[in-house]
Amino acid sequence: MLNRVILIGRLTRDPELRYTPAGVAVTQFTLAVDRPFSNNQGQREADFIPVVTWRQLAETCANYLRKGRLAAVEGRIQVRSYDNNEGRRVYVTEVIADNVRFLESANSGNRDEGMGMGAGSGGDGGGYRGGYGGGRSQQQDPFQDDGKPIDISDDDLPF
Amino acid sequence: MLNRVILIGRLTRDPELRYTPAGVAVTQFTLAVDRPFSNNQGQREADFIPVVTWRQLAETCANYLRKGRLAAVEGRIQVRSYDNNEGRRVYVTEVIADNVRFLESANSGNRDEGMGMGAGSGGDGGGYRGGYGGGRSQQQDPFQDDGKPIDISDDDLPF
Amino acid sequence: MLNRVILIGRLTRDPELRYTPAGVAVTQFTLAVDRPFSNNQGQREADFIPVVTWRQLAETCANYLRKGRLAAVEGRIQVRSYDNNEGRRVYVTEVIADNVRFLESANSGNRDEGMGMGAGSGGDGGGYRGGYGGGRSQQQDPFQDDGKPIDISDDDLPF
Amino acid sequence: MLNRVILIGRLTRDPELRYTPAGVAVTQFTLAVDRPFSNNQGQREADFIPVVTWRQLAETCANYLRKGRLAAVEGRIQVRSYDNNEGRRVYVTEVIADNVRFLESANSGNRDEGMGMGAGSGGDGGGYRGGYGGGRSQQQDPFQDDGKPIDISDDDLPF
DNA sequence: TTTT
């Protein structure tokens, strides 16, 4: 009936872009999300949560996300299952994202990976504004929502 | 960058369906949402939160929601402003919903409003499945999401 | 950094209440949450999502939730793992709930399971208000939040 | 019954820390949250959403947030009203936050506002970990949740 | 199998 997830965390690896037989883009990555408390040994653990994105958003994620980057993800929990080679049923729980926000650009923070933007030249506040290009394919605005509604002017409001 | 609201509460009145000059359906209603604590006098207060829905979802809400019904709403906070007749700027905060779930049908609970369904005949578990008709217009499935993605078979997964 | 889940669905079975060696109450149940679209065969599938609650909330859930009931759950995704008897690492993903809302009482809807409340005795509007007692243990208000803040009067606001 | 908001946006000004007559800390700030679409003139608008935090979290926000910084906020919508000097009832809608994440430190991004940390001193990568001190009061870990539960070892799980 |  309702199934909504919002996560903020860091990618444990570069995202993996694949295509279905029908040619639909899918990318998979895992977010490490720190738990809001410490364990018995006083350490902060993290949950490693698999995220899947489809189509345009998949391409964008593959282009702009990298290992270690901070991202916000909105989506729903999905549980699928398959039988492994030992004949055991395996359950896979993933977050199917419909909105991903890049909270760090390649050049923000300390993770300077040779994008050629000098330290401190950090631009206008960074990453979340995007547009620095250089990905595997070309997009207009990688920071747009996926399939969100179009504007209706407030002035039209009949109230 | 990210703006997500989820509410569960009861309608304070019947929803109001209007149309913009351009003919787009909008419906407005207010949800009373009980606060999760009691005030100094030991009473539970509620927040009265205005909700706006557009287009198809607006029609559906107008058809199926009524004063007192329990509903879940998903959307985003929007703040608009206008100048009132005293020349003061007035700010209006509303939740623009993109998903509404009807958690009570006309015949569930005690709010029997003459739908002609006997107490106890409660049907197949109620409200959230809808389809009992009788609204201002005809819909196929009022309990569908608004603009949510279509299925891609898990079997196509390239992982 | 941030990990928030909100679900509305139905219990697939009665909840299971256990106690840790240290005597802490835990209850586990699974929510069936309908997907917001139909699959290739035109059928609506559901995700079956395991939910875990602790302490007071665990007791309350054990007392008031039953198979088939509609509930709203707020919490975070947690992933734990263990090695099974074949020496394979198994990952378990659960929603650790910190807030559960009972959207249907024993006597609302049609699912009369012998709670001893007559069909049609529909009560005062149902379930979410609770207090009809009869559970495995005694609670004051089973519909309170778990560990949420206490009121501070708006009148004290220094703004 | 349920009231949950998650926002990511930028502070429009430095936060304002006040104290109630009873000495409880409150801080107020406004988040600018870009809308997920463009308006009729092709421009991206933003919603300016007032946020209120209390007690320890209020102190932390006052210490670590500044105009222009990116933050994630979790909380609930609250509506209060008062009568203004013209005798008109004014409604104020605010997000009462119970969790705030600082997505940018003083030294990440370009918004160096004289915190005394040199531009380009990029630090340890980042903001969300905090600990660079210099605030109005001293905290242990400003990036902890406010009132979230303490760990119970998975190994105790009776399932 | 994990991020900072």
Added chain:
DNA sequence: TTTT
């Protein structure tokens, strides 16, 4: 292993 699943709910309506």
